[in-house]
Amino acid sequence: MPIELRDVSYVYNEGLPSEHRALSHINVTFREGEFCAIIGHTGSGKSTLIQLLNGLLKPTSGEVFLNGENIFEEPQTRSKKKRREARAKKMLAVRQKVGLVFQYPEHQLFEMTVAEDVAFGPRNMQLPQEEIKKRVKEAMAMVGLDKSYRKKSPFELSGGQKRRVAIAGVLAMKPDFLILDEPTAGLDPQGRDEILGQMKRLGEEQGIAILLVSHSMDDVARYADRVVAIEEGELKYDGKPEEVFSHADELKAMGLGIPQVTELAEQLKAKGFPIEKTVLDLDEMEAILTEWNQAKTEAVSEDKTEARG
């Protein structure tokens, strides 16, 4: 079930002197099961975009479709009360299907124990007790928190663990889409790799689509299948990482840059090294250079044989 933005614009403080157009005429579709990175510098409109995806913001113009259904369509009934109820019900369903994890989500933990915190979402969905328990267990397992954490206070955990509790709280609502706004900010390299690795697995094993807002081009290159780049409220690039990162100069001008290994490949290409494609990770680069080295060594030994003959 895709989320589709059709010609969506969003203007903050419309009609006031502080009016600010955050997004202009965005057309984009996010599909189930994909791992998509959203990149853009601060103020480019990415945060506005993700809040439109789960109905936290209503487009100034244009429409948002979830599974083909316009999430802001007015219910067809004359009764004001029924309309209000239908709207609320629809929004609840949207928020359950499209889970949003904000920056520094650990600041939003508040319950006495980890298990209660994770249970907050499903409890609000008014699920039966048994189902809630089951979901808490599953969600905690998905982010790699074992049983021993259930009775712990969230506040005695490390930064990375707290963040995983917050993500589990969203996963317990069984969303089809999980949107993460810079989930690794402030974490050390190990914490970063753990969280991103888990998100990647969630996508592959549970079929949950992951939309990752990130400032780290190295992480984007490593984990995403698709990259959406936003600049000044407009969709600038949308494609596979190797396509998007082939626009090195443009990305740098956007204040984003490209992974260092991609930069290395570009510079080596310019010096005549046998590199044809956009290189995204160290493994690939290592393989290319190993092959180059072998070819070089063989050429040298052939030269020697010829010289001898």
Place this chain on the structure above:
Amino acid sequence: MEEMIKSQDLVYIYDDDDDQTSIEVTASGGTPSSESNQEEKPHALDGVSIQVEKGEFVVILGHNGSGKSTFARHINALMLPTEGAIYVEGMDTREDVNIWKIRQKAGMIFQNPDNQMIASIVEEDVAFGPENLGIAPDTIRVNVKEALEAVGMSHYKNANPTHLSGGQKQRIAIAGILAMKPECIVLDEPTAMLDPRGRSEVMRTLLKLNREEKMTVVHITHYMEEAAQADRVIVMDHGKVVMEGTPREVFSHVEELKALGLDVPPMTELAFRLRKKGIDVQGDILTVEEMVGALCRLN
């Protein structure tokens, strides 16, 4: 070389009943640090002896919970040692009479720029520190002007800080410290919440202050490319200093760093892997340019 900061066998033990724990929580501005992690509680710092020379640019690395932030907070007496001592320009942080002098000498910057803006106009925000030190208004005006010039934010002196980008806010916070005419700036992950542009703005500002104004900088970060630009890198783990040296020396220990939950710059890692494959590049490569140079020499 003269010493700016010197710690001797510094030990810090977190205590739940201790008021300092709550100070740490508010001062951190919501840092997702794990210094309060239970396993770490016994010894957040475990015999740390570090010396920082005047004019040095030192980066402290370590995974979350390794004790780097705890150490940083000892430098300007936000936290006091359980055992051992730390001196700033020879002043002992345990002596009450020194505290304000120390805080003026060694200013501190935190992770979240929003928590560090207190006024509605940039100039006023920068003037807050020197005002509190009781400096004469005329001098404050000069200090604020110079501080804003030093961080390249003079154009924004009448702007509202809330309208600035994260990188700009951090530069304003740095200006607020500079206006107190410190000798040293201590920064606890100042770039963690910034985008790549904001990060390089802050890094450029710090390098310029260090090179041109001879400012001593102690910078805590998780970004290895920032560490690569320091004079010296100190690696902490479990409250102890486990490695120390120039970025080249430290990053050439690829496997040890990984075992500590840290990274090395991508080019250093590539050099390490290529050497394993018998390709003869130097092991201490830090940047893309150096890697290109090394490979071209082989070609």
